[in-house]
Amino acid sequence: MYLDERKKRILQAVVQDYIATAEPVGSRTLARKYNLGVSPATIRNEMADLEEMGLLEQPHTSAGRIPSDLGYRYYVDYLMEKTHLTAEEQDFIVQSLATKLQAVEELIARTSEVLSAMTNLTGLALGPQWAGSVILYIELLPLVPEKAILLVVTNMGTIQHRFLEIPDEITARDLAVISEVLTRHLRGLTLERLSRAALRDIRDELAAYRRVVGLVLEAVEDAIGGGRAERIYLGGTLNILNQPEFRRDLAKVKDILNVLETEHLLRQLLLEEAGGTLAIRIGGENRAFNMPYCSIVTASYRVGDRVMGAIGLLGPTRMEYARAVATIEFMSSFLSEMLAHFYR
Amino acid sequence: MYLDERKKRILQAVVQDYIATAEPVGSRTLARKYNLGVSPATIRNEMADLEEMGLLEQPHTSAGRIPSDLGYRYYVDYLMEKTHLTAEEQDFIVQSLATKLQAVEELIARTSEVLSAMTNLTGLALGPQWAGSVILYIELLPLVPEKAILLVVTNMGTIQHRFLEIPDEITARDLAVISEVLTRHLRGLTLERLSRAALRDIRDELAAYRRVVGLVLEAVEDAIGGGRAERIYLGGTLNILNQPEFRRDLAKVKDILNVLETEHLLRQLLLEEAGGTLAIRIGGENRAFNMPYCSIVTASYRVGDRVMGAIGLLGPTRMEYARAVATIEFMSSFLSEMLAHFYR
DNA sequence: CCTTAGCACTCTGCCAGCGAGAGTGCTAAC
DNA sequence: GTTAGCACTCTCGCTGGCAGAGTGCTAAGG
Structure with a gap:
């Protein structure tokens, strides 16, 4: 869309004034506040053109103009003076x-x-x-009897936790062993895909804890998937x-x-x-x-x-x-x- | 404040109707909707009394009445019929x-x-x-070179974490030792007051890590205090x-x-x-x-x-x-x- | 003595009508 | 191409009138 210099200046002035005042801006105001070097009548003609091009619009016949979405777009793309914070x-x-x-x-x-x-x-x-980060540690800690807490720590320092019910006979030492195995196999993997292979290896290595390993892996997957939000x-x-x-x-x-x-x-x-x-x-x-x-x-x-x-x-x-x-x-x-x- | 039965019923009706409609309620409406057995005129007299007692008020002369705070209070304390969820x-x-x-x-x-x-x-x-719960574990885990993450886990399963800068020469093993000492001394303490004695004991036992122990304890205190929100x-x-x-x-x-x-x-x-x-x-x-x-x-x-x-x-x-x-x-x-x- | 019907009064909300103000588009002159 | 002038349009705020709702008071009735 081609606009000559004067149209650009007028569009810019309209946008700026409307941003500042929230009032539809008329030709008179424009001529007075921004010294465009032309009379209100000329500005009116230009504004009528800009309206036809879809850059301005009128709330009703006898109000000033306000920028249309397209008008703002043009302003943002071509007219806006970049500023910096002080x-x-x-x-x-x-x-x-x-x-x-x-x-x-x-x-x-x-x-x-x-x-x-x-x-x-x-x-x-x-x-x-959280996505894209890499597992660093997985820890399983006893909390209260028959309850444990699972922590997943990533290299970005985010932490997810889940609670687990565990059978009474699993000791703190068992949990430490499980933690170690989990960490060893999963460390370095991104959260998006824990390889199936790694999960199977874990299952094999922890065969002795068959009763809990399913639950634990479920919690791990959940902590990782659920943390996405x-x-x-x-x-x-x-x-x-x-x-x-x-x-x-x-x-x-x-x-x-x-x-x-x-x-x-x-x-x-x-x-x-x-x-x-x-x-x-x-x-x-x-x-x-x-x-x-x-x-x-x-x-x-x-x-x-x-x-x-x-x-x-x-x-x-x-x-x-x-x-x-x-x-x-x-x-x-x-x-x-x-x-x-x-x-x- | 003593109200006779009829006043109670009228107050109750006003409150209920106003709750339902959000419109000031007049004597006529009241007589029609709730069968109080009396005419609007009587109700008007009663309402005038209730207004004088501060239980009702009028938005303006010729509108119906609405309950005042006191009116709601009376309703809630004495008139409201307790319901249960279905x-x-x-x-x-x-x-x-x-x-x-x-x-x-x-x-x-x-x-x-x-x-x-x-x-x-x-x-x-x-x-x-978080207040009132008891420290269960404190863990210090290496994150990236020269950074570690501190985890404080409580018996309620809440977790606070903080990042720490640590000197290069501190190894993962060192951190494990520190974690163990921290946990041993602080486990079981409520979050509100870590005893000064425990902190000094830690300082003594970890004298070898003088360079980091200050930082670590600071982070612990902060994690505990800052978690209050x-x-x-x-x-x-x-x-x-x-x-x-x-x-x-x-x-x-x-x-x-x-x-x-x-x-x-x-x-x-x-x-x-x-x-x-x-x-x-x-x-x-x-x-x-x-x-x-x-x-x-x-x-x-x-x-x-x-x-x-x-x-x-x-x-x-x-x-x-x-x-x-x-x-x-x-x-x-x-x-x-x-x-x-x-x-x- | 309490209750009630009747009535005058009051206040709001709504609508129509009006004028001021702002801005436009058009026309004609420069 | 630009501009002054002018008739036109639309909004906004104000006013007055009217309907509706509700009240308080008074007087009559049980």
Whole structure:
């Protein structure tokens, strides 16, 4: 789609003004606030063109124009001036995330809050990804009589646990033996596929414990498979209610909260385009979700070249894209850095 | 406060009708729907009395009456007919919670969702309580070069972990020795107070590892102290938006979501009266919270006589108390039962 | 003395009508 | 190609009127 310079400037001005005010913007306002060097009448003509091209739309005949999804898209792709967080802001993030950090989950949890605090949007954070990591230890420890706890520790430091009923005659020593055998055979395998061969070997070697080995292996498989659901952290859900476009429209708020409450939807939202570094999906571009009035900016974070999770910002289509992008970019690279340091 | 039979019946009818319809209820309606055997005029006189006593109030001169906090309180304490969940409902709960259960956290998480599904209110669940449990194992495992992971396992099957930087020269065998010493000295201690003596003994016995023992003990203390923040699970946040009294009033919704988003407020809300079995706090009785239009029904769940956590239902003051109470009571005793079975 | 019918009064919610304000599209002049 | 002028349109907020619901009071009845 080709736009001459003047159209670009006008589109840019409309988008920026609408983002700032949430009010449809008219030719007069435009001429006054942004010195475009032409009169309102000319701007009107241009805006009519932009509307015909599908970049702007009118809520009703006699209101100003607002950007369409396509208009935002053009803005984001070609017109938006990239910004960076200020040194103070970066510092704030670093302080918020780096102080007294105890476990990776905590880092991710705080990330969602910081994201929201930086932008007044809703911050999302997913991870850390459990898939793709490698088993380091499997331990079976007696808990109370006839109960044991199974721990699976991976090289990423994630831990899954399961409870097991065990027959009375199995001693702590037996459990230690079983742990050792399990660890020896499974160590180094990725979680996605425990080789069938390894499982059979274990069964053979532990033939003496026939009564429990089935249960134990089941628990192992379960711990590994069931752990797939990484937690999603939300920050600033409340901010949605501060957006003027939603103050009056409970139905929309409900749609959004519904998505925010449904983990698998969120997961889909965050991971859909985790391939690239940064994804911006605007309004109706999010086909799967009934939220044509929302945009989302997402990015994955990595350790080395493995995707460890994703973060995102959800807000009205009218969000400050430049700031959202700057924040997401900084946060995802900072997260990657922190994790790299954490794990190596 | 003494009420004669007729006043009781009228108050009861007002509360029930208002709970059902969310509309102020007038004398005419009352006379028609509930056969009180008297005319609207008499009812009006009685209602005027009830209003003077502070049990009812009028939104404006010419609307019907609605119960005041005090009115609800009287209803809950003296007039409410206790109900029980039907066999089908109980079955639904049992099915939802008992199938394929993997870990205690999952049980609690599902509880909040079931609570909300049963009542169309917002379900809260806190726990399982980490305080009061006893250390069973402490393990220090090498993770990647110069990093180790510390695991603290308690008799309740909760696990805390922390990452540690360790000098290169410390071997896996060294870590095993340290683990053994830690476990030997700390096993059986409750998390609240690791005795100073035990810590000194450890320091003495591990003098050879002077370089790491400080770090390790710090991590242990941190894992134990930091773990205090049990997770809170929410279910059905969305239901708030379905309440007619909040459909129009974004400010209230915001207040509520704000509380729901702030963990320490929720914790306070759930634990405030964990002493008794069941607590109902109505509207303004919740002094600490700026939500005079909300009530909350809470109960703790236990294993033996130790409080393991709490569950609750949050909704408008107009909630169906009888149902909320029945649900909470069933759920908390069912939870206690499940956990008792789990742990013993 | 309690209960009840009747009635005047009050307040809300809803709708229609109106004017102000903002913005547009079109036309004609520059 | 640009711009001033103008008629037109649409929203928003305000007002007044009206129906509906409910009340309190009074007076009559058991």
